[in-house]
Amino acid sequence: MSRILENSEAPKLPPWLETRYDPRIMIKRLITSVDVARHAGVSQSAVSRAFSSNASISPATRAKVFEAAAALNYRPNRIPAIMLSGRSGMIGVVVGGLSNPFYALALEHLTISLRDAGFQIMLVHVDDALTFDTALDQLASYRVDAVITALAVGTRETARSLTELNIPAICFNSRIIGPGISTILSNNYASGSLAAHIMQEQGVARPVWLAGPTRNAASRERRRGFLEAFSARQGTGKIVTELQGDDTYESGFTAIREYLRQDHRPDGLFCSNDLMACGALDALRDHGVFSCPEDVMVIGYDNIPQGAWHAYQLTTFSQNLAALVEAATEILAKIFSAPAARISQRRVIEADLIVRRSTKRTAPTS
Amino acid sequence: MSRILENSEAPKLPPWLETRYDPRIMIKRLITSVDVARHAGVSQSAVSRAFSSNASISPATRAKVFEAAAALNYRPNRIPAIMLSGRSGMIGVVVGGLSNPFYALALEHLTISLRDAGFQIMLVHVDDALTFDTALDQLASYRVDAVITALAVGTRETARSLTELNIPAICFNSRIIGPGISTILSNNYASGSLAAHIMQEQGVARPVWLAGPTRNAASRERRRGFLEAFSARQGTGKIVTELQGDDTYESGFTAIREYLRQDHRPDGLFCSNDLMACGALDALRDHGVFSCPEDVMVIGYDNIPQGAWHAYQLTTFSQNLAALVEAATEILAKIFSAPAARISQRRVIEADLIVRRSTKRTAPTS
Numbered sequence: 001m002s003r004i005l006e007n008s009e010a011p012k013l014p015p016w017l018e019t020r021y022d023p024r025i026m027i028k029r030l031i032t033s034v035d036v037a038r039h040a041g042v043s044q045s046a047v048s049r050a051f052s053s054n055a056s057i058s059p060a061t062r063a064k065v066f067e068a069a070a071a072l073n074y075r076p077n078r079i080p081a082i083m084l085s086g087r088s089g090m091i092g093v094v095v096g097g098l099s100n101p102f103y104a105l106a107l108e109h110l111t112i113s114l115r116d117a118g119f120q121i122m123l124v125h126v127d128d129a130l131t132f133d134t135a136l137d138q139l140a141s142y143r144v145d146a147v148i149t150a151l152a153v154g155t156r157e158t159a160r161s162l163t164e165l166n167i168p169a170i171c172f173n174s175r176i177i178g179p180g181i182s183t184i185l186s187n188n189y190a191s192g193s194l195a196a197h198i199m200q201e202q203g204v205a206r207p208v209w210l211a212g213p214t215r216n217a218a219s220r221e222r223r224r225g226f227l228e229a230f231s232a233r234q235g236t237g238k239i240v241t242e243l244q245g246d247d248t249y250e251s252g253f254t255a256i257r258e259y260l261r262q263d264h265r266p267d268g269l270f271c272s273n274d275l276m277a278c279g280a281l282d283a284l285r286d287h288g289v290f291s292c293p294e295d296v297m298v299i300g301y302d303n304i305p306q307g308a309w310h311a312y313q314l315t316t317f318s319q320n321l322a323a324l325v326e327a328a329t330e331i332l333a334k335i336f337s338a339p340a341a342r343i344s345q346r347r348v349i350e351a352d353l354i355v356r357r358s359t360k361r362t363a364p365t366s
Numbered sequence: 367m368s369r370i371l372e373n374s375e376a377p378k379l380p381p382w383l384e385t386r387y388d389p390r391i392m393i394k395r396l397i398t399s400v401d402v403a404r405h406a407g408v409s410q411s412a413v414s415r416a417f418s419s420n421a422s423i424s425p426a427t428r429a430k431v432f433e434a435a436a437a438l439n440y441r442p443n444r445i446p447a448i449m450l451s452g453r454s455g456m457i458g459v460v461v462g463g464l465s466n467p468f469y470a471l472a473l474e475h476l477t478i479s480l481r482d483a484g485f486q487i488m489l490v491h492v493d494d495a496l497t498f499d500t501a502l503d504q505l506a507s508y509r510v511d512a513v514i515t516a517l518a519v520g521t522r523e524t525a526r527s528l529t530e531l532n533i534p535a536i537c538f539n540s541r542i543i544g545p546g547i548s549t550i551l552s553n554n555y556a557s558g559s560l561a562a563h564i565m566q567e568q569g570v571a572r573p574v575w576l577a578g579p580t581r582n583a584a585s586r587e588r589r590r591g592f593l594e595a596f597s598a599r600q601g602t603g604k605i606v607t608e609l610q611g612d613d614t615y616e617s618g619f620t621a622i623r624e625y626l627r628q629d630h631r632p633d634g635l636f637c638s639n640d641l642m643a644c645g646a647l648d649a650l651r652d653h654g655v656f657s658c659p660e661d662v663m664v665i666g667y668d669n670i671p672q673g674a675w676h677a678y679q680l681t682t683f684s685q686n687l688a689a690l691v692e693a694a695t696e697i698l699a700k701i702f703s704a705p706a707a708r709i710s711q712r713r714v715i716e717a718d719l720i721v722r723r724s725t726k727r728t729a730p731t732s
Binding site: 142 | 397439441442456459461463464465467470471473474477478481486487488489490491493503504506507508530531532615619644645647648649651652671672675676677678
């Protein structure tokens with residue numbers, strides 16, 4: 001039984017729809033094909049055909065329609081085509097926190113790429129006040145052709161909703177699977193391993209892992225790669241200290257400030273994202289005793305623009321947004337070429353290591 | 367004569383619409399009201415009425431419909447309502463560069479606020495490859511109810527397009543006017559004056575203004591307020607040095623690095639936005655001779671999260687996103703309550719001064 005129908009009342013309509021029968025708003029706001037037909041002295045169907053590239057219409061009639069359309073500032077209406085075909089050309093894009101520059105830039109890349117492929121974007125923001133399932137209901141009612149999300153929407157319920165509603169979905173860095181659900185992953189485990197190997201080469205003996213929220217599947221994989229690479233080299237003893245953050249700058253700053261106050265002296269710090277790494281670098285600078293990279297090397301993840309700022313010069317993993325977005329549009333193309341197939345692709349995109357000052361030690365310190 | 371109709375060929379259709387007559391794609395992807403009606407043993411019109419809060423239907427029939435809908439995972443289709451009412455419940459939101467955290471956060475606030483008011487967002491990104499007018503055509507074809515933009519779209523052509531297409535528009539920090547076009551402005555001139563007064567109180571004698579792109583109307587007003595306040599106090603002589611940036615971190619860093627290399631010794635710097643101010647602070651730190659705030663005070667604009675980071679601690683003007691977005695939704699309410707009125711509101715929102723370390727001098731230096 002679906003949520004929306006759990007009580008016997010009608011679903012709540014948004015205000016703009018509530019008033020749709022109000023005669024005061026039934027004014028003609030936009031020029032319609034009927035107006036163009038009247039102005040051109042042709043049938044309404046001729047107007048529709050004039051604006052369809054594969055319909056039969058004489059050049060003279062088309063010219064007449066275009067002239068009338070220009071005079072009236074008419075724009076073809078896509079809504080009837082959506083009704084006829086059941087396809088809207090709209091892709092639902094579900095985002096969470098845009099305060100992380102990585103997600104803002106990912107959205108920008110995606111928006112440009114989908115636009116260039118001829119799609120429109122219906123943007124939905126999911127936060128505590130709105131669950132992903134509620135967002136899905138809204139997107140379904142507008143008949144979006146597919147949903148793309150960068151949220152950590154790993155629940156079994158979400159996968160079931162997507163499958164039940166039969167909306168193809170593409171999820172970034174998520175672990176949900178199901179018919180019609182594709183995932184595009186950054187190679188988080190391998191990146192975690194590489195971070196560990198870089199630190200080992202530089203003689204890091206007191207490594208620290210600064211985690212994102214535990215619900216973040218990408219963070220869990222980065223941790224696993226980092227810890228296993230240290231264990232493999234050093235034996236099975238636990239040598240990596242684990243600190244907990246929440247993916248914000250503030251959490252990185254606080255976690256490292258507190259750790260240093262307890263007189264710990266880390267010499268290598270791998271942060272689950274760049275925002276926390278910038279906070280960690282500021283905590284190190286404020287503390288004053290340590291300096292980076294001489295005493296402690298720092299590695300982040302995401303390659304946000306701020307990591308390249310002169311105050312940070314952070315070594316990090318670039319998630320290669322162009323490749324992530326290209327994979328998404330390729331999967332969309334597959335979805336559209338075989339709409340009945342319930343495409344479930346899985347793509348892994350290598351992250352590129354961007355080396356900056358934060359790991360440029362001249363010699364090992366231990 | 368409109369762009370779209372300048373040649374005599376049919377307008378190019380996006381790929382998904384090109385193939386709408388292809389029988390292969392005419393499969394039934396989503397459950398329709400016809401399916402629900404058949405399953406419930408009622409008419410299709412009964413299904414529509416069951417999902418409309420102000421239609422007449424018996425409780426028993428509605429229950430039957432809801433049961434069938436739940437069994438089939440049906441979601442009401444909003445597309446027919448869009449056709450009937452001419453109102454889509456969609457607001458077109460036109461954005462430029464999301465790499466500026468201010469615009470990313472403004473988009474987030476707007477998305478949440480419009481969602482809570484019952485609207486959906488159609489997101490369009492305008493860059494060099496796509497003009498605002500082309501974006502407008504796309505939005506018009508989807509019948510968006512209004513357009514909100516934070517772009518500096520100050521051309522007379524843009525205003526004419528909006529008016530011709532009869533799409534109500536709300537523009538942030540823009541100077542375009544016209545029937546149906548509303549503007550919401552930050553109080554840029556007053557903020558520029560206040561920045562000058564703060565510097566004058568601290569004895570700043572060699573003030574510098576770091577400008578954004580000249581097409582940016584908000585930057586021009588901030589400059590005017592800053593320069594006029596200095597002129598009023600110091601006489602008509604030009605005492606403010608003007609440097610040119612382009613609103614990016616890099617341009618702020620480069621402009622100030624070059625200025626310091628020429629042996630200039632500014633003691634007050636007002637930047638048209640925070641990104642440039644962060645770049646300027648890093649250039650000062652790298653230069654090493656000066657320190658902020660002892661030798662030079664720095665003021666930015668926008669209150670991006672990075673300005674509060676420990677490496678910057680930037681004094682800045684907060685544009686009060688909550689107030690800007692609230693003004694936008696109030697104007698939308700007016701537009702919807704009187705759709706024929708061509709609402710043209712103008713709202714000015716005071717910016718709040720956020721004082722941080724970058725202006726906390728203990729005593730005047732000159």
